[in-house]
Amino acid sequence: MDTNRLSKPMHDALNKQMTKEGNAAQIYLSYGVWADDKGYAGIANFLFRHAHEERNHMIKIMEYILERGGKPKIEALSAPPADPKSLTDCFNKIFKHEVDNTEGIYVLVDMAMKQKDWATWNFAQWFVKEQIEEEKLAMNLIDKLKIAGGDRASDESLFNLDKTLEQAPDDAALARNATEEKP
Ligand code: FEO
Numbered sequence: 001m002d003t004n005r006l007s008k009p010m011h012d013a014l015n016k017q018m019t020k021e022g023n024a025a026q027i028y029l030s031y032g033v034w035a036d037d038k039g040y041a042g043i044a045n046f047l048f049r050h051a052h053e054e055r056n057h058m059i060k061i062m063e064y065i066l067e068r069g070g071k072p073k074i075e076a077l078s079a080p081p082a083d084p085k086s087l088t089d090c091f092n093k094i095f096k097h098e099v100d101n102t103e104g105i106y107v108l109v110d111m112a113m114k115q116k117d118w119a120t121w122n123f124a125q126w127f128v129k130e131q132i133e134e135e136k137l138a139m140n141l142i143d144k145l146k147i148a149g150g151d152r153a154s155d156e157s158l159f160n161l162d163k164t165l166e167q168a169p170d171d172a173a174l175a176r177n178a179t180e181e182k183p
């Protein structure tokens with residue numbers, strides 16, 4: 001009895017996204033190593049924590065494929081891209097990686113809708129919301145660095161930025177949770 005509830009294209013697309021999340025973890029790890037090597041231990045800590053979050057995303061998709069009767073394939077991960085050239089470059093690239101990841105999630109949502117695979121559509125909604133947070137988190141990094149002076153920031157403001165990011169929460173607040181009292 002075939003109990004796989006995923007179509008072959010959906011199974012493949014989920015598997016591809018699962019690997020993409022694993023690759024995202026590699027990217028955050030490598031950028032974290034770069035930041036630490038440059039002396040930004042707080043930023044490195046933030047990026048290492050985020051790498052952990054990406055691995056969790058990978059696990060979520062792996063578990064979902066299993067839950068639906070499929071068999072996820074654990075694939076080789078890609079080597080991370082070259083080191084960023086500066087903090088601005090690092091944060092800009094993080095934003096681009098997140099937008100690229102969002103596009104991957106939208107492929108799943110689109111396919112689920114076309115196939116009327118409402119279970120996967122429902123599952124993918126968690127990631128749609130998560131990607132709003134992820135993109136916002138990346139935008140916040142860019143904004144914080146810009147306020148600190150960008151690539152011309154003083155040592156003191158970079159020191160403070162590094163400290164701030166060491167203690168920064170892993171999630172960004174979303175508009176949907178805002179109220180008049182807590183905008
Ligand atoms: Fe798993 Fe940063 O998206």
